[in-house]
Amino acid sequence: MSRRIDHFVLKVDPILCDGFGHCHELAPELVHVDEWGYPIINEQPTSSSDVALLKSAKLAVRGCPRQALRIERISGPT
Numbered sequence: 001m002s003r004r005i006d007h008f009v010l011k012v013d014p015i016l017c018d019g020f021g022h023c024h025e026l027a028p029e030l031v032h033v034d035e036w037g038y039p040i041i042n043e044q045p046t047s048s049s050d051v052a053l054l055k056s057a058k059l060a061v062r063g064c065p066r067q068a069l070r071i072e073r074i075s076g077p078t
């Protein structure tokens with residue numbers, strides 16, 4: 001029997017993003033900003049069992065004034 005493991009990645013829509021970097025303030029562990037203030041997001045999937053990081057990602061999604069962020073869930077067998 002295989003066990004499923006769930007991960008997530010934070011995704012940004014570069015068309016919607018205004019580059020003020022609010023997401024970095026809300027989720028600094030997941031989002032860095034470039035020299036113009038546009039987000040650079042860690043593309044490595046993060047385990048959904050990391051409650052603190054998932055909470056940060058949700059805060060960033062809710063706090064994005066342009067609704068440019070979303071959480072993409074990734075599921076698969078271990």
Ligand code: SF4
Nearest residue numbers: 017018020021023064
């Ligand atoms: S908070 Fe939203 S609009 Fe602002 S930089 Fe981050 S993704 Fe872009």
